[in-house]
Amino acid sequence: MPKLKQFCLVLIVFFGILFCLNFVFAAFGVSPPFVLNDYLSPGSHFEQKIVLSRDKPEQDLENFTGDISVNIIIASLIILGGIGFLVLEDFYKNLFSFFKNFVNHIKPTIHTHQKIKFTLHSKIVLIATALLILSGAILFYLFEKGNLSYFSQKELVLSSFFQIITARTAGFNTINIGSLTSPTLLLLIFIMFIGAAPTSTAGGIKVTAFVLIILSIIFFLRGKEEAVIFGRTISKFQIKKAFILASIYLSFCLVIFLLLLYTEGVNFEKILFEVFSAMGTVGLSTGITSHLTSIGKILIIITMFTGRLLPISIAIFASRELVKPKIIYPEEKIILG
Secondary structure, X not given: OHHHHHHHHHHHHHHHHHHHHOOOOOEEEEEOOOOOHHHOOOOOOOEXXXXXXXXXXXXXXXXXOOOXXXXXXXXXXXXXXXXXXXXXXXXXXXXXXXXXXXXXXHOOOOOOOOOOOOOHHHHHHHHHHHHHHHHHHHHHHHHHOOOOOOOOHHHHHHHHHHHHHHOOOOOOOOOOHHHOOHHHHHHHHHHHHHOOOOOOOOOOOOHHHHHHHHHHHHHHHOOOOOEEEOOEEEOHHHHHHHXXXXXXXXXXXXXXXXXXXXXXXXXXXXXXXXXXXXXXOOOOOOOOHHHOOHHHHHHHHHHHHHHHHHHHHHHHHXXXXXXXXXXXXXXXXXXXX
C-alpha cells in the first residue's frame, strides 16, 4: 500500500506539473482589494479566496473550453480519482509486472515471466468507465450540436468529453450548465446517478452496481438463472445489494425532489438536476442553488451528506452475516404484472 500511495502521488505531481506548464495559475482575490495594514482597525478582518481559473473566477473553467491540454489533464485526474484505489493498485501491480517482464526479455539469463492479469473488479470498472464516457460524449455532442452552434468543432468535442467525465464525480464545467438543453441535462443526471467506482472519491450508486443491474436484467430476459461475466458467476446476493442500493438511492432522490418542488418555484428539470448533483456529491448546478429558499438549501445539504454516506452504509450493512430463520415457512408465488 505505501508503494501505491507513492505511485498515486507521482501521477498527481506529474499532471500538476503539466497543468502549471500551461500557465494556469491560482488567482488570488482579496476583498476589499489592495487593503493595507494601515487601514485595518483592531478586530477587523479580510477574506482571501483561491480559485482554479484566471480573469473571471466565477466562470470556473469556462475560459478553457477549447484548451486541449487543460481539458485532458484535468479529465485524466478526474478519471484517476474516479476508478478507485483497488483499480489503481491492480494497475500498479500489472504495470510493475510489465516492466519486469520487459527487463527479463532484455536479459536472456533471467527466464522468469509474470502474467499480467487484472481482477474482475478492475475489468468491470475500466470497461464500463470507457463505455460510459464514450457513449455519453457522443450523445452530449449530438444533443448540443445545434444549441452550442457558436462553438467550434474542437470546443464542442472537448466540452462533450469533459462534461461527461466531470459529471461522474468532479463538478468542474467548461460550459454554462444552465444553458444546456433538456436531453443533455437528463443525460448528465443519468451519469451522476451512476457515479464512478467503489473506493473512489465519487458518489452515485457506483458503476459496478449499475453493471450488475444491467447484467442481471439481460440474463433474466435470456432465461438464464445465473449472471456470468468474464467467466465468473456473480452471486445473487451481490445483485440483490445492487438493486437495493439503486432503489433506496432513487427513492431518497424522489422524496427530496418532491419537497423541493413544493418549497421552490423553479423549473422542473433544474430541480431534478440539483437533487441528483447533490446526491452524487458532484457539485454541478444550473445556477439555481443561490436562489433556493432556506428550507431548500437545508434539503440540499442533507442530500449531499446522504449521498456521501448512503453507499458506504449499505455496503457495511450488507457485509454482516445473515441470520438464518429458525422456522422456514412454505413458499407461495405472488402474481407480478
